[in-house]
Amino acid sequence: MAISFYKYQGTGNDFVMVDNRKLNFPADDEALVKHLCDRRMGIGADGLILLQDHPDYDFEMVYFNADGRLGSMCGNGARCTVRFAKQLGVIEDVACFLAADGEHQASIEREEIHLKMSDVQGVEKIEEDYYLNTGSPHYIRFVDDVENLDVYEEGRGIRYNERFKAVGTNVNFVQRLSEDEIFVRTYERGVEDETLSCGTGVTAAALVAGMRGMESPVKVKVLGGELRVSFERNPDGSFKYIYLIGPARLVFTGSITV
Numbered sequence: 001m002a003i004s005f006y007k008y009q010g011t012g013n014d015f016v017m018v019d020n021r022k023l024n025f026p027a028d029d030e031a032l033v034k035h036l037c038d039r040r041m042g043i044g045a046d047g048l049i050l051l052q053d054h055p056d057y058d059f060e061m062v063y064f065n066a067d068g069r070l071g072s073m074c075g076n077g078a079r080c081t082v083r084f085a086k087q088l089g090v091i092e093d094v095a096c097f098l099a100a101d102g103e104h105q106a107s108i109e110r111e112e113i114h115l116k117m118s119d120v121q122g123v124e125k126i127e128e129d130y131y132l133n134t135g136s137p138h139y140i141r142f143v144d145d146v147e148n149l150d151v152y153e154e155g156r157g158i159r160y161n162e163r164f165k166a167v168g169t170n171v172n173f174v175q176r177l178s179e180d181e182i183f184v185r186t187y188e189r190g191v192e193d194e195t196l197s198c199g200t201g202v203t204a205a206a207l208v209a210g211m212r213g214m215e216s217p218v219k220v221k222v223l224g225g226e227l228r229v230s231f232e233r234n235p236d237g238s239f240k241y242i243y244l245i246g247p248a249r250l251v252f253t254g255s256i257t258v
Contacts, residue, residue, distance in 0.1 A: 001258055003036070005043060007251040008084060010076035010113075012196025012224020014251065016043050017084045020050040020062070027062065032258060034068030043256060046188070046195050049077050051084055058091050060098045065190025073101040073135025075199020079113035079248040082106045087250065101135040117203055117242040123211060130208045134242075137169045138204035142212075146175040146183050151194045155187020172201040174209070181219040182209050196224030203229050203244050210239075217245075 003025070006017040016036050018025050026032060027050060036042045047065055054060040061081045065071040078099055085091045086108055093108045105116045117134060124131040130140040139158055143149055155171040158164065168189035175183045184205045186198040206218040206229035217230035227246035231239050 002255050003258060004253075004255045005036075006084060006087075006253050007043065007045065008080035008248060009224075009251050010079050010197065010199065010248040011222050011227055011246055013076035013198060014045045015074075015077050015080050016045045016048040017080065018048065018050050019084075019088060021053045023052070025050055027064075030068035032068075033064045034066070035258065036256070037064075037066040037068070043254070046191050047071060047074060047077055049074075049081055049084075051081055051088070051090070054098050057098045057103070058095045059085050061100075063100060067190050067192070069190065071100065071190055072137075073099050073118070073200055075115060075117065075135065075201075075203055075244045076197055076246075076248070077199070078104060078106070079115050079199065079244065079246065082108065082113050082115065083248040083250070099135070111247050112245055113248050115199075115244045117200075117244055120207060120239040120242065122238065123208065130211075131169070132204050132207065134200045134203045134207070136200040137167075138201050139164070139169050139171045140174060140205055140208045141172070142174050142176070142208075144175065146173050146185050149173055149185065151185045151187055155194065156192075159187060159189055159192075170198060170201050172198070172205050174205045176209065176212075176214070177221065180214065180217075181221060182206065182214070183221040185223065194223075197222040197227070199227070199244050199246075202227050203242060207231060207239050207242070211237075 050062040063071045171187040231242045
Protein backbone atom coordinates (compact mmCIF):
# COMPACT_ATOMS: atom_id res chain seq x y z
CA MET A 1 0.00 0.00 0.00
CA ALA A 2 1.32 3.44 -0.97
CA ILE A 3 0.49 6.30 1.41
CA SER A 4 0.77 9.90 0.27
CA PHE A 5 1.70 12.22 3.13
CA TYR A 6 2.68 15.75 4.02
CA LYS A 7 5.24 16.60 6.70
CA TYR A 8 4.47 19.71 8.76
CA GLN A 9 6.11 21.31 11.78
CA GLY A 10 5.04 23.90 14.32
CA THR A 11 8.01 25.30 16.26
CA GLY A 12 9.82 21.99 15.77
CA ASN A 13 6.90 19.77 16.82
CA ASP A 14 6.58 17.68 13.64
CA PHE A 15 3.74 15.63 12.20
CA VAL A 16 2.93 13.25 9.37
CA MET A 17 -0.27 14.63 7.84
CA VAL A 18 -2.61 12.48 5.75
CA ASP A 19 -5.61 13.63 3.72
CA ASN A 20 -8.13 11.00 4.81
CA ARG A 21 -11.30 12.54 3.41
CA LYS A 22 -11.91 9.33 1.46
CA LEU A 23 -11.26 7.26 4.62
CA ASN A 24 -8.61 5.14 2.91
CA PHE A 25 -6.14 5.19 5.78
CA PRO A 26 -6.32 2.18 8.17
CA ALA A 27 -6.73 4.26 11.32
CA ASP A 28 -7.06 1.20 13.55
CA ASP A 29 -3.58 -0.07 12.57
CA GLU A 30 -1.55 1.04 15.59
CA ALA A 31 1.62 -0.65 14.35
CA LEU A 32 1.42 1.22 11.03
CA VAL A 33 1.08 4.61 12.70
CA LYS A 34 4.02 3.81 14.98
CA HIS A 35 6.09 2.73 11.97
CA LEU A 36 5.34 5.90 10.02
CA CYS A 37 6.38 8.05 13.00
CA ASP A 38 9.62 6.12 13.54
CA ARG A 39 12.59 8.38 12.78
CA ARG A 40 14.82 5.55 11.58
CA MET A 41 12.49 3.03 9.95
CA GLY A 42 9.68 5.32 8.79
CA ILE A 43 9.07 8.97 7.93
CA GLY A 44 9.74 10.32 11.40
CA ALA A 45 7.45 12.54 13.48
CA ASP A 46 6.14 13.33 16.95
CA GLY A 47 2.69 12.24 15.80
CA LEU A 48 0.40 11.47 12.87
CA ILE A 49 -2.70 13.46 11.97
CA LEU A 50 -5.62 12.53 9.72
CA LEU A 51 -7.69 15.32 8.16
CA GLN A 52 -11.22 14.03 7.62
CA ASP A 53 -14.59 15.36 6.51
CA HIS A 54 -17.24 16.07 9.13
CA PRO A 55 -20.88 16.98 8.43
CA ASP A 56 -20.97 19.78 11.01
CA TYR A 57 -17.48 21.26 10.70
CA ASP A 58 -14.96 22.36 8.10
CA PHE A 59 -12.99 19.22 8.95
CA GLU A 60 -12.12 16.80 11.72
CA MET A 61 -8.59 16.36 13.08
CA VAL A 62 -7.72 12.86 14.30
CA TYR A 63 -4.42 12.78 16.18
CA PHE A 64 -2.20 9.79 16.98
CA ASN A 65 0.81 9.80 19.27
CA ALA A 66 4.14 8.53 17.95
CA ASP A 67 3.53 5.26 19.83
CA GLY A 68 0.61 4.58 17.47
CA ARG A 69 -2.16 5.23 19.98
CA LEU A 70 -5.01 7.65 19.54
CA GLY A 71 -4.05 10.86 21.30
CA SER A 72 -5.73 13.75 23.05
CA MET A 73 -5.68 17.36 21.86
CA CYS A 74 -2.45 18.55 20.22
CA GLY A 75 -2.10 22.34 19.95
CA ASN A 76 0.82 22.48 17.53
CA GLY A 77 -0.72 19.65 15.53
CA ALA A 78 -3.98 21.57 15.29
CA ARG A 79 -2.21 24.65 13.98
CA CYS A 80 -0.46 22.47 11.39
CA THR A 81 -3.78 20.88 10.43
CA VAL A 82 -5.31 24.31 9.83
CA ARG A 83 -2.42 25.17 7.50
CA PHE A 84 -2.83 21.76 5.82
CA ALA A 85 -6.56 22.36 5.33
CA LYS A 86 -5.73 25.67 3.66
CA GLN A 87 -3.26 23.92 1.34
CA LEU A 88 -5.88 21.33 0.38
CA GLY A 89 -8.49 24.03 -0.33
CA VAL A 90 -10.76 22.84 2.48
CA ILE A 91 -10.76 26.33 4.07
CA GLU A 92 -9.69 29.84 3.24
CA ASP A 93 -8.33 31.79 6.21
CA VAL A 94 -10.71 30.78 9.01
CA ALA A 95 -11.75 27.38 10.30
CA CYS A 96 -14.15 25.72 12.69
CA PHE A 97 -13.10 22.12 13.23
CA LEU A 98 -13.48 19.16 15.54
CA ALA A 99 -10.60 17.72 17.60
CA ALA A 100 -10.35 15.19 20.43
CA ASP A 101 -11.47 17.73 23.05
CA GLY A 102 -14.27 19.28 21.01
CA GLU A 103 -14.81 22.28 18.76
CA HIS A 104 -12.04 24.75 17.91
CA GLN A 105 -11.84 27.93 15.86
CA ALA A 106 -8.73 29.18 14.13
CA SER A 107 -7.58 31.89 11.76
CA ILE A 108 -4.58 32.18 9.45
CA GLU A 109 -2.83 35.53 9.72
CA ARG A 110 0.16 35.46 7.35
CA GLU A 111 2.79 33.17 8.89
CA GLU A 112 0.88 32.63 12.12
CA ILE A 113 -2.06 30.45 13.08
CA HIS A 114 -4.29 31.80 15.86
CA LEU A 115 -5.89 28.76 17.51
CA LYS A 116 -8.66 29.10 20.09
CA MET A 117 -8.11 26.52 22.81
CA SER A 118 -10.72 24.99 25.12
CA ASP A 119 -11.60 26.83 28.32
CA VAL A 120 -9.74 25.64 31.41
CA GLN A 121 -11.89 25.19 34.50
CA GLY A 122 -9.42 24.44 37.23
CA VAL A 123 -5.75 24.20 38.18
CA GLU A 124 -4.61 21.79 40.89
CA LYS A 125 -1.74 22.84 43.15
CA ILE A 126 0.63 19.97 44.03
CA GLU A 127 3.09 21.35 46.60
CA GLU A 128 5.04 23.91 44.51
CA ASP A 129 3.87 22.46 41.18
CA TYR A 130 0.65 22.60 39.16
CA TYR A 131 -1.56 20.19 37.23
CA LEU A 132 -4.15 21.16 34.64
CA ASN A 133 -5.80 20.03 31.43
CA THR A 134 -5.62 22.19 28.29
CA GLY A 135 -7.03 19.46 26.05
CA SER A 136 -4.21 17.20 27.26
CA PRO A 137 -2.99 16.77 30.85
CA HIS A 138 0.05 18.77 31.93
CA TYR A 139 2.20 18.84 35.03
CA ILE A 140 3.94 22.22 35.41
CA ARG A 141 7.12 22.80 37.40
CA PHE A 142 8.93 26.13 37.58
CA VAL A 143 12.73 25.88 37.68
CA ASP A 144 15.68 28.28 37.80
CA ASP A 145 17.77 26.91 34.92
CA VAL A 146 15.63 25.08 32.39
CA GLU A 147 18.33 25.13 29.71
CA ASN A 148 20.60 22.79 31.67
CA LEU A 149 17.87 20.57 33.13
CA ASP A 150 17.81 16.84 32.31
CA VAL A 151 14.26 16.97 30.93
CA TYR A 152 14.20 13.30 29.94
CA GLU A 153 15.09 11.96 33.38
CA GLU A 154 13.15 14.53 35.41
CA GLY A 155 10.12 14.35 33.16
CA ARG A 156 10.07 10.57 32.97
CA GLY A 157 10.20 10.39 36.76
CA ILE A 158 7.00 12.42 37.07
CA ARG A 159 5.22 10.84 34.09
CA TYR A 160 5.72 7.33 35.52
CA ASN A 161 5.19 8.08 39.22
CA GLU A 162 2.43 6.35 41.19
CA ARG A 163 -0.23 8.91 40.34
CA PHE A 164 0.36 9.26 36.62
CA LYS A 165 1.89 6.00 35.40
CA ALA A 166 -1.44 4.40 34.40
CA VAL A 167 -2.63 7.07 31.95
CA GLY A 168 0.42 9.33 31.83
CA THR A 169 0.87 13.07 31.81
CA ASN A 170 2.95 15.54 29.87
CA VAL A 171 5.53 17.32 32.01
CA ASN A 172 6.55 20.93 31.42
CA PHE A 173 9.53 22.67 32.99
CA VAL A 174 9.22 26.44 32.99
CA GLN A 175 11.60 29.31 33.64
CA ARG A 176 10.53 32.92 33.77
CA LEU A 177 12.85 34.96 31.54
CA SER A 178 11.32 38.43 31.90
CA GLU A 179 8.11 40.23 32.78
CA ASP A 180 6.34 38.85 29.72
CA GLU A 181 8.34 35.78 28.58
CA ILE A 182 8.88 32.21 29.76
CA PHE A 183 11.05 29.35 28.50
CA VAL A 184 9.33 25.95 28.36
CA ARG A 185 10.76 22.46 27.81
CA THR A 186 8.50 19.41 27.63
CA TYR A 187 8.61 15.69 28.25
CA GLU A 188 5.73 14.41 26.12
CA ARG A 189 3.78 11.25 26.83
CA GLY A 190 3.20 9.08 23.77
CA VAL A 191 6.54 10.25 22.40
CA GLU A 192 8.15 9.31 25.75
CA ASP A 193 10.91 11.83 25.24
CA GLU A 194 11.50 15.56 25.04
CA THR A 195 9.97 17.32 22.05
CA LEU A 196 11.09 20.67 20.65
CA SER A 197 7.67 22.15 21.41
CA CYS A 198 4.27 21.20 22.81
CA GLY A 199 1.29 23.45 22.10
CA THR A 200 -1.02 22.34 24.90
CA GLY A 201 1.99 22.39 27.23
CA VAL A 202 2.97 25.91 26.24
CA THR A 203 -0.64 26.91 26.83
CA ALA A 204 -0.69 25.28 30.26
CA ALA A 205 2.59 26.90 31.25
CA ALA A 206 1.39 30.34 30.15
CA LEU A 207 -1.84 30.00 32.15
CA VAL A 208 0.10 29.07 35.28
CA ALA A 209 2.42 32.00 34.61
CA GLY A 210 -0.74 34.12 34.54
CA MET A 211 -1.71 32.73 37.93
CA ARG A 212 1.72 33.79 39.17
CA GLY A 213 1.27 37.39 38.05
CA MET A 214 2.22 37.48 34.37
CA GLU A 215 -0.15 39.41 32.11
CA SER A 216 -1.59 38.22 28.80
CA PRO A 217 -0.24 37.74 26.20
CA VAL A 218 2.66 35.61 27.40
CA LYS A 219 5.63 35.10 25.09
CA VAL A 220 6.93 31.54 25.15
CA LYS A 221 10.36 30.39 24.08
CA VAL A 222 10.72 26.70 23.17
CA LEU A 223 13.62 24.79 21.69
CA GLY A 224 11.95 24.96 18.27
CA GLY A 225 11.09 28.65 18.20
CA GLU A 226 8.65 31.10 19.76
CA LEU A 227 4.91 31.13 20.48
CA ARG A 228 2.43 33.43 22.23
CA VAL A 229 -0.53 32.61 24.45
CA SER A 230 -3.32 35.08 25.19
CA PHE A 231 -6.10 34.49 27.70
CA GLU A 232 -8.61 35.96 30.13
CA ARG A 233 -8.78 34.79 33.72
CA ASN A 234 -12.17 34.66 35.42
CA PRO A 235 -12.70 35.70 39.07
CA ASP A 236 -13.11 32.03 40.04
CA GLY A 237 -9.65 31.20 38.69
CA SER A 238 -10.80 29.54 35.47
CA PHE A 239 -9.62 30.70 32.04
CA LYS A 240 -11.43 31.62 28.80
CA TYR A 241 -10.62 33.13 25.40
CA ILE A 242 -7.36 31.19 25.31
CA TYR A 243 -5.39 31.49 22.05
CA LEU A 244 -2.22 29.66 21.03
CA ILE A 245 -0.43 31.74 18.39
CA GLY A 246 2.53 30.76 16.25
CA PRO A 247 3.82 29.45 12.92
CA ALA A 248 2.99 26.18 11.17
CA ARG A 249 4.93 25.23 8.07
CA LEU A 250 5.06 22.55 5.38
CA VAL A 251 8.41 20.74 5.41
CA PHE A 252 8.02 18.28 2.52
CA THR A 253 5.60 15.92 0.79
CA GLY A 254 6.10 12.33 -0.22
CA SER A 255 4.79 8.81 -0.63
CA ILE A 256 5.77 5.73 1.35
CA THR A 257 5.05 2.10 0.50
CA VAL A 258 4.18 -0.12 3.47
